[in-house]
Amino acid sequence: MFTTVWTASPQQPSEGFTPNWSREGFWRQSLRQVVRLTAAGGRVRIRLSNAYGLSPLRIAAASVMRAGEPGSLRRLTFGGAGDTEIPARGETVSDAAELTVAAGEALAVTLYFDTATGPATFHAQAFTSSHRGEGDLTAAADGFDAVTESWYFLSAVEVDAGRTDGIALFGDSITDGFGSTPGADRRWSDALAARTGRPVLNAGIGGNLLLNDSAWYGEKGVRRLGRDVLAHSGVDTLVVLLGLNDIGFSETDEQPTYRPAPVVETDELVAGHRELIRRAREARLRVIGATLLPLGGSDHWGEHAAKVSHELNEWIRGCGEYDAVVDLARVMADPADPERLRPAYDFGDHLHPNDKGYEVMAEAVVAVL
DSSP: OOOEEEEEOBBOSSSSSSSSOTTTOOOSSSHHHHEESSEEEEEEEEEOOOTTOOOOOOOOOOEEEEETGGOOOOEOOBBBBEEEEEOTOOOEEEEOOEEEEEETEEEEEEEEEEEEESSEEEESSSSOOOOEEEETTTOSOOOOOEEEEEEESEEEEEESSSOOOOEEEEEEEEHHHHOOOOOOOSSHHHHHHHOOSEEEEEEEEETTSSSOBBTTTTTTTHHHIIIIIIHHHHHHHHEEEOHHHHHHHOSSSSOOSSSSSOOOOOHHHHHHHHHHHHHHHHOEEEEEEEOEEEEEETTTSSSSHHHHHHHHHHHHHHHHOSSSSEEEEHHHTTTTEEEEEEOGGGSSSSSBBOHHHHHHHHHHHHOOO
């Protein structure tokens, strides 16, 4: 039985995040992406997404290896063939490769495109480096000469762990890891995996909203839950931390997707949370609700945002509809001003945690698992 041990939620190609190669795509180039696995196994396979492709995507060759260990390289096949074509709006899974990996180990996945891909389905904010080089480098130790901090086409890694105790974190840029040290794997999903020893799936998208689709920030949470969480194997617990952008985008003129952003009321957000709970329960998942972090002093802050975030948090705490609640609002608040993040946990924009803040969030979740 295969268990999903790493994920990245697909987004449509966009120039809104720099630098990235999603609009231009790839042609006669190789792409190497390094991801951190959250459980051990003896066989590895990958999932590739062409969810936003307008034409078939050809993968001419692919490989995996333990990062920094060229001797561990394994060629990937797809239905026994060394190449594959993924239909527009489709996805594929590779055959399993014999490769022993440990929990916390970095896996390098290399794809070669011998024909033009067109705009690339991607995950905008990886907070780690991906590398591009000319020609087929799937068996090469190096040769990559360009760097970006996004992931492309790769949506999941699975191993034959046979685990059914995976935890999925579903949210926005806070779940995605904005504010953590790039390249250091210091997101709260990383911290949670280290503390629990359980597979942890990060289903965050920076800027994502619970109730509205966005060209830049992904499909709305109530729509993408099925693809980004429920479709993955081995998950038994869902942690929901979503709604902050629905509340806060109307307070700032800096958001490119909505001009002006819709003003969202508490009852609408409650309905969205109930829809997530309903669908997760249908999939027999345990569902944990997380209160929204303090946002005072940020560009999301304003009179309406203060009112709605407070009301939503009160509902999450007292509704009794979640199986458990992790009160991140209280854990992360400044004791001297509960409307703001504690300075020691603040990345600097009064909205996103830093590495220490993400560790504290993970510890708070451990306490309610």
